[in-house]
Amino acid sequence: MAQFQEVLRQSSLHPKPAGLVLQYGTAGFRTNAKHLDHIMFRMGLLATLRSKKTKATIGVMVTASHNPEEDNGVKLVDPMGEMVTQAWEGYATLLANAEQQDVLTSLKEIIEKEAVNMSQEANVFLGRDTRCSSARLSQAVLDGVSALGGHSKDYGLVTTPQLHYMVCCQNTGDKYGEATVEGYYNKLSQAYIQLIKHAPNCTDDQKHLCVDGANGIGALKVREMEAHLKSGLQISLVNDGSQGKLNDQCGADFVKVQQKPPSGMKMNPGERCCSFDGDADRIVYYYTDSEGQFHLLDGDKIATLISTFLKELLTQAGLNLNIAVVQTAYANGSSTRYLEDTMKVIVRCTKTGVKHLHHAAQEFDIGVYFEANGHGTVLFSKSAEEKIQQLSKDPNTDDERKTAALLLQNTINVINQTVGDAISDMLLIEAILATKGLTVQQWDAIYSDLPNRQLKVKVSDRRVIDTTDAERRAVRPAGLQETIDSLVKKYRQARSFVRPSGTEDVVRVYAEAETQESADALAHEVSLAVYRLAGGVGDEPKPL
Ligand code: G16
Structure with a gap:
């Protein structure tokens, strides 16, 4: 041939x-x-x-x-x-x-x-x-x-989520939208503008957001998007790629793992800031308080904000649709407890990787999925979308239900349902905060995170680690899980797991506990166990 x-x-x-x-x-x-x-x-x-x-x-x-x-x-x-x-x-x-x-x-x-x-x-x-x-x-x-x-x-x-979006548009005969970057901006920005019409008292200060573009593609694209938002959002962009290196001391991964602001970001107390990652499929928010203390609002906090908003709208609309939140082992224990015990939503845990979360979210009328690192989106089943649309057009619906249905429809349109999308998530979060009149501190106060720490350990072959139970337990190498279990018992409210990264040549270690000192100590001890039992290379991990 x-x-x-x-x-x-x-x-x-x-x-x-x-x-x-x-x-x-x-x-x-x-x-x-x-x-x-x-x-x-x-x-x-x-x-x-x-x-x-x-x-x-x-x-x-x-x-x-x-x-x-x-x-x-x-x-x-x-x-x-x-x-x-x-x-x-x-x-x-x-x-x-x-x-x-x-x-x-x-x-x-x-x-x-x-x-x-x-x-x-x-x-x-x-x-x-x-x-x-x-x-x-x-x-x-x-x-x-x-x-x-x-x-x-x-x-x-283009950003990764823009490409996912265009593939979907192309294959659905433009039902999802137009398969162009311009089509993407138009669809999302129009939905955002409709959503913030429900926040008429939003001041210019509240419309202001500092964005860290990670010196990557997200910086270029958020600039292009801004022009479509008609001053509905005022963005100060740092790490726009004009000087610094991609993902170097900046970006969502740096901020989440280091639990500190990116370089170049000047933060006034209480000011809302967010960081994209290198291809703009992840986002995390943060602020500093009046004492200069840094507060991170990661994927778990984002999932909680979005699912609370959606649940309220469903109640107002009188729609009986099931809603679930899909997380991974990295989800902070406090977030899972809050979602299950206070919000009473279904919570599922999958392996790391949006492909796993995406599939689990497809099983529900509305599936909100977020990794703690800020990678996530919301999926609406076809029948959920139809019910929302019917309600918004029903002449017998009262005003309150109709408004809720219209808000739900615009929410669907601002979301990129194909994959986690920093720009789309940012617009949704901004619209929710504006319509609910919430400050970033009020959002943060919904629940308190357990202190946590993530570390990386270099080993000669990370495939020697094998896990089960959505990566929460190690089945290989022998003795590792038993060691982790006995270390976890030393601390209050503690949890820890290890898994081989699928994007970097490292083993990732996660630990959470009642205090930051305990979380740091546990993460270090577990790192040492990985180093000793899984063939660590280079120097032994040092205490933090
Ligand atoms: C990718 C995946 C995410 C995953 C992250 C880290 O993110 O899309 O689902 O959480 O890698 O994965 P690992 O811990 O296996 O290295 P991104 O934003 O780098 O594409």
Whole structure:
């Protein structure tokens, strides 16, 4: 077949370093950009096969999100804008690791297993973040698509959630929106403007928000979005990419893990601030109080704010829809208790990775999913959307119910349901705070977080750690979980777990306890256990 000859020819221009083995991790492949050229070419091939198989447009996003500038990576997007299905993650790993002479064999294996009709047309949407390696790596993806005769559309610099959105729009015949960046801005900003009409007394001060763009794509795109908001939100942007390095001392991951403000952010007491990550699919909020104390409002606080708002609107609208919050093991214990005991919503816990949370959220009428790191969104089932729409149009509905239904409809429209989206989440949070007349301190006071600490431990092979129970318990290496259990018993209200990262070459350690000193001590002791039992490399972890 001529196509296969072309694959061979092009593949030799994107050679795989012999012996290099990479896994499709939490959010695709991720490593130093210099090892990724062959991966990108092959993901272009795979996306083309996936498109032929699904008879739909597939997305490929070149980004390493929260990782340092020198890394890069790739995320594959399925037809409805969700992360690629797990079976195809397996094919991605197979194809990525095939030695140069075996590429065609692996490709044919996938074609056969999935009975891909090679005469079917294929269409791939491509996007990239601002890393300096991203343009070159995008070209490798395009080479892969064209080698198999697929069509492609390169959106250039876009946020990850914008690409997910456009894939969904394209495959739903524009029912979800127009498959352009402009279409995205119009849909979200119009919904936001409608929502804040319900906050007529909002002052200019309350409309002001400081945004840390992580020196990445989110900074460029929030600037473009601002022009559509017609002064409904006044943004002061720092870390806009004009000087600093991507994700360096800034961005959502830095703020969440370090529990401190990003560099460059001047914060007046009580002022609302937020940080995006490197591809703008995560957001966290924060402020300092009058004593200069830093307060973080992470994904758990965001999920609580959003689910409270939605629950109130459902009650006002008289709609009986079930609502659930999906979290991971990183969710602060206080947030889970508050959601279950006070708010009485269903809470589910899944493994890390939005793909897992997304699927769990799909089981409910309304599924709010957020990782503590600020990655999340809200999903509405088709029937929930229909019920809301019917109510808003029903001539027999009283004013209060109709207003609630209209607010719910605009809430649906401001949300990017395909994946976590920092810009969309920011607009939703801002609209909720404005319509409820809440300050960031009042939002923070809904419940108090248990002090917590996250650490990283370097080991020679992080795959020696295996977990179960949504990553809350380690089943390997032998003795590790027993050690963690006995360490946890030393502290009040304590909890700790370890898991191998799927985006960085580290083992992550999480600990929470009644006091910050206890959380820090527990995190350190658990890190030492990982270091000793799971093959730590370099110096032993030091106390904090
Ligand atoms: C990605 C995933 C997130 C995950 C994070 C960290 O985020 O999309 O779901 O929480 O990595 O994963 P891990 O702990 O396995 O390294 P991003 O924003 O970097 O794409």
